[in-house]
Amino acid sequence: MIDASIHRVTGTAVPIEGNDVDTDQIVPARFLKEITFDRMGSYLFYDARQGDSANHPLDNPRYAGASIMLVDHNFGCGSSREHAPQAIRRAGFKALIGASFAEIFLGNCRSLGIVTATADAAVLAQLADAIQQQPQTQWTIDVAAATVTVAGMAALPVRIKDAHQQAFLAGTWDELIVLKAQEAAIRERAKSLPYFSW
Amino acid sequence: MSQRTLYDKVWDRHTVGTLSTGMDQLLIGLHLVHEVTSPQAFASLRERQQPVAFPDRTIATMDHIVPTDRISRPFSDPQAELMAATLEANTREFGIRLMDMASGKQGIVHMIGPELGLTQPGMTIACGDSHTSTHGAFGSLAFGIGTTDVRNVLETQTMALSRLKVRRIRIEGALQRGVYAKDVILRIIADLGVKGGLGYAYEYSGAVIEALSMEGRMTICNMSIEGGARIGYINPDDTTFAYIRGREYAPRDWDAALAYWKSIRSDEDAVYDDEWVIDGNTIEPMITWGINPGQSITISDSLPHVADAADPKSFQDAFDFMAFTEGQSPESLAIDVAFIGSCTNGRLSDLREAAAIFRGKRVHSRVKAVVVPGSQQVARQAEAEGLDRIFIEAGAEWRHAGCSMCLAMNTDRLEGRQLCASSSNRNFMGRQGSPTGRTLLMSPAMVATAAVYGHVYDVRKVLNDD
Numbered sequence A: 001m002i003d004a005s006i007h008r009v010t011g012t013a014v015p016i017e018g019n020d021v022d023t024d025q026i027v028p029a030r031f032l033k034e035i036t037f038d039r040m041g042s043y044l045f046y047d048a049r050q051g052d053s054a055n056h057p058l059d060n061p062r063y064a065g066a067s068i069m070l071v072d073h074n075f076g077c078g079s080s081r082e083h084a085p086q087a088i089r090r091a092g093f094k095a096l097i098g099a100s101f102a103e104i105f106l107g108n109c110r111s112l113g114i115v116t117a118t119a120d121a122a123v124l125a126q127l128a129d130a131i132q133q134q135p136q137t138q139w140t141i142d143v144a145a146a147t148v149t150v151a152g153m154a155a156l157p158v159r160i161k162d163a164h165q166q167a168f169l170a171g172t173w174d175e176l177i178v179l180k181a182q183e184a185a186i187r188e189r190a191k192s193l194p195y196f197s198w
Numbered sequence B: 001m002s003q004r005t006l007y008d009k010v011w012d013r014h015t016v017g018t019l020s021t022g023m024d025q026l027l028i029g030l031h032l033v034h035e036v037t038s039p040q041a042f043a044s045l046r047e048r049q050q051p052v053a054f055p056d057r058t059i060a061t062m063d064h065i066v067p068t069d070r071i072s073r074p075f076s077d078p079q080a081e082l083m084a085a086t087l088e089a090n091t092r093e094f095g096i097r098l099m100d101m102a103s104g105k106q107g108i109v110h111m112i113g114p115e116l117g118l119t120q121p122g123m124t125i126a127c128g129d130s131h132t133s134t135h136g137a138f139g140s141l142a143f144g145i146g147t148t149d150v151r152n153v154l155e156t157q158t159m160a161l162s163r164l165k166v167r168r169i170r171i172e173g174a175l176q177r178g179v180y181a182k183d184v185i186l187r188i189i190a191d192l193g194v195k196g197g198l199g200y201a202y203e204y205s206g207a208v209i210e211a212l213s214m215e216g217r218m219t220i221c222n223m224s225i226e227g228g229a230r231i232g233y234i235n236p237d238d239t240t241f242a243y244i245r246g247r248e249y250a251p252r253d254w255d256a257a258l259a260y261w262k263s264i265r266s267d268e269d270a271v272y273d274d275e276w277v278i279d280g281n282t283i284e285p286m287i288t289w290g291i292n293p294g295q296s297i298t299i300s301d302s303l304p305h306v307a308d309a310a311d312p313k314s315f316q317d318a319f320d321f322m323a324f325t326e327g328q329s330p331e332s333l334a335i336d337v338a339f340i341g342s343c344t345n346g347r348l349s350d351l352r353e354a355a356a357i358f359r360g361k362r363v364h365s366r367v368k369a370v371v372v373p374g375s376q377q378v379a380r381q382a383e384a385e386g387l388d389r390i391f392i393e394a395g396a397e398w399r400h401a402g403c404s405m406c407l408a409m410n411t412d413r414l415e416g417r418q419l420c421a422s423s424s425n426r427n428f429m430g431r432q433g434s435p436t437g438r439t440l441l442m443s444p445a446m447v448a449t450a451a452v453y454g455h456v457y458d459v460r461k462v463l464n465d466d
């Protein structure tokens, strides 16, 4: 079996500023009319990256090659559609660090193996500063220790939801096999509910 | 930790076990499927030659991409046609009932569940759509999920979830004339914020909620997600039971059903993690002015000032996008488009409220008004009552059922910078199809009023004139 465990994420980071960045900004709805996720990466933040005045961080050469996003509060709010985290992953991102994340988005990220971590304002400010000072410096997120280390600095504390941390370390972030192993218990539970037979 | 709430009881009854990660494996009682978030999940099952575990507990419809003007097949948009054909092929192959356009039961997925009597108290419900929270109006735990979870539910009828905290939101007193369920939920979101519900399930209760019809209750639960709460629910009562009785998929053993449904209500001495109380008499007609559903004011207020905001950057971004002036009166906002519909406000009572405003009046010459029933059933009922004639005579378009301009995945969309008064649930930038199009959320009666006057206007003044 393939080892799907995720112990650390390394890469450079890009800042995506603003609270309440919604799933329609991440992938505008008109791009959802595809029956596969294959092309989603190319639609990431599509509208914000169009037009003459567009200077989106994702198109800024300073942050080229980034695989970690630094975000603000309530990132990923809105729709439950997985197109948003799929776009993020397919555009090459492996982790997001922010002040807070929308609930469904957070779970979708986990099931795709995207590490999400939250941090205090002071830590986020230090990280934002680090990007500005040296945008091409490698960061390392240590999942077990729940820290992020920017080369040349001391490790900074982040928070990773317990269940997510466990799932990343054990390689069970895609839970299908774990869920499926309970087939007998599932049938039992279904029988115990009155409405399954109404 | 909450105790003895409906949330706790229904969760416990559906827990298959606790996983090594600490998450619970939850059995899903009803799985609703639509064309946008399911194709990749079906493809995954097909690749690995796996069946759907409980096809009987799974129901599909098409709503997001269906055109609402010309519905003959093939659809004019080849991508929409491919999505529809894919859902038809998938449901046939995996043995799932599909409420398609020819069934007479097609509609927005969150409309048809309740209408058909599929949505019932004490159930867990999942659907690849964030407004699944709507079904909580019946006292179910209803989760919006991503496509990986859609696959998991298809294949195992379960998903992994962490327990939420429970916040009771009590709306006491009574609503004034001209104030609707939509205003109640917009007020809740204004009070608690768009991220106030992160980590919570919302239980709505109090005299105002108890007095609401099931349709009003659905409007409130629908927008729980806009307040950051993944699920919202209301304890089932006689209003709930009366709504379900006699519907196509209502339980045949009614007494057993009632016994179960009453048993899962929150106990009198239930323990909540948090509580929030609003005096219903103080709720006024609400409109959003910004780019998230929390950026709202009452119709009696003026637009805010950036300097006064707790989060000035988000207010500045909103003003930049909307091109409004700080301190401006909402009644000075001239609209181009009026949209009545969506899973928030596309039900019969919404159409009746809008028709009451349109009756004997004309849509303003500058405004394009579109009325889209949420389901084929609603369309038939509205036509039987003659509501369609009222809309058409007022100069509004009367359409077929679907999501339509709520997110503009079909052919209906804003153009350029158009400003739309909308009864839908999201005023995100670009939501209604034009990347620069602008949305004002409000109740259907307020949308109808804006359509007639050509600008935002207090519906209470119109009702008082009658």
Ligand code: SF4
Pocket (backbone or CB within 6 Å): B063, B064, B108, B109, B110, B129, B131, B342, B343, B344, B402, B403, B406, B407, B424, B425
């Ligand atoms: S009406 Fe709008 S919010 Fe509701 S399911 Fe359709 S697109 Fe989503």
